[in-house]
Amino acid sequence: AQTTGGWNTGVGQNALTNNTTGGSNTALGYQAGYGAVGAACGNNVFIGTVTGFGITTGGWNTLVGSSVGMSMTSGNSNVLVGFNSGNSLTNGSDNTCLGTYTGGAIVASAYNTFLGSRAGRYATGGGNVFVGIATGENTSSGSNNILLGYALALPVAANSNQMSIGNLIFATGVNGAGTTLSTGSVGIGTNAPNTSSILDLTSVTKAFLPPRMTTVQRDAIVSPIEGMMIYDLTLHKLCVRGATAWEVVTSAP
Numbered sequence: 636a637q638t639t640g641g642w643n644t645g646v647g648q649n650a651l652t653n654n655t656t657g658g659s660n661t662a663l664g665y666q667a668g669y670g671a672v673g674a675a676c677g678n679n680v681f682i683g684t685v686t687g688f689g690i691t692t693g694g695w696n697t698l699v700g701s702s703v704g705m706s707m708t709s710g711n712s713n714v715l716v717g718f719n720s721g722n723s724l725t726n727g728s729d730n731t732c733l734g735t736y737t738g739g740a741i742v743a744s745a746y747n748t749f750l751g752s753r754a755g756r757y758a759t760g761g762g763n764v765f766v767g768i769a770t771g772e773n774t775s776s777g778s779n780n781i782l783l784g785y786a787l788a789l790p791v792a793a794n795s796n797q798m799s800i801g802n803l804i805f806a807t808g809v810n811g812a813g814t815t816l817s818t819g820s821v822g823i824g825t826n827a828p829n830t831s832s833i834l835d836l837t838s839v840t841k842a843f844l845p846p847r848m849t850t851v852q853r854d855a856i857v858s859p860i861e862g863m864m865i866y867d868l869t870l871h872k873l874c875v876r877g878a879t880a881w882e883v884v885t886s887a888p
Contacts, residue, residue: 650681662687663699665805665877670708693726700735717752727761744778760795781809792827799826845873 642659645651650662653671657676662668668681680697681687687698688705698704704724711728715721720732722739730747732738735747740757741803744859749755751768758771765771765868769786780789781798789797799805805826807850808819820835822828829836836843850869863876
């Protein structure tokens with residue numbers, strides 16, 4: 636029973652039943668926030684049947700939906716919305732799970748963002764961003780991965796620092812943070828881009844199409860940089876920018 640905690644609101648049978656000194660908690664639903672105990676358990680919002688049932692010391696969590704975060708004990712700053720989302724989370728922090736069964740297997744991981752029903756359902760790693768229904772649903776232990784699209788899976792479930800957008804654009808070595816550039820490779824048409832290339836284009840049915848323009852348009856490019864390439868529609872030739880001028884690519888004699 637509450638002793639010194641203040642600014643709490645509990646609505647529903649056994650809501651905030653064990654709270655003693657925690658403050659600024661809001662619990663709405665049967666046994667919502669049931670285990671909240673000490674002063675460290677504050678500034679939480681629990682809405683739904685047995686939502687946040689096991690929490691004891693976690694703070695600044697927002698849990699909405701039946702059985703949401705019911706295993707949580709001491710996690711902080713989590714946002715879990717949707718039936719059974721974050722259901723196995725115990726002491727992980729800074730996770731955002733929006734959708735039914737999202738992030739259902741994360742236990743102590745942090746910094747995940749899962750948006751869409753069943754997104755990251757069995758993911759256990761941290762720092763992942765999965766957006767889309769059932770996206771990353773079968774991912775296991777990889778961390779710092781990005782998936783955007785419907786029902787996508789990572790090329791290697793246990794690897795980290797991977798990216799897939801619509802199963803069309805892939806990347807490895809996505810390890811940048813802040814303003815630091817990632818050191819990896821990007822692939823189109825391949826989920827395993829060559830590690831010695833910055834861009835790997837792979838296809839046996841389609842070709843690479845460079846920018847196409849007339850000679851006048853080519854010469855109007857402002858401050859062209861050495862190494863640029865275009866297809867000249869006037870000359871019907873590939874052109875590459877040299878040190879001081881455009882060079883026409885011609886066949887060997």
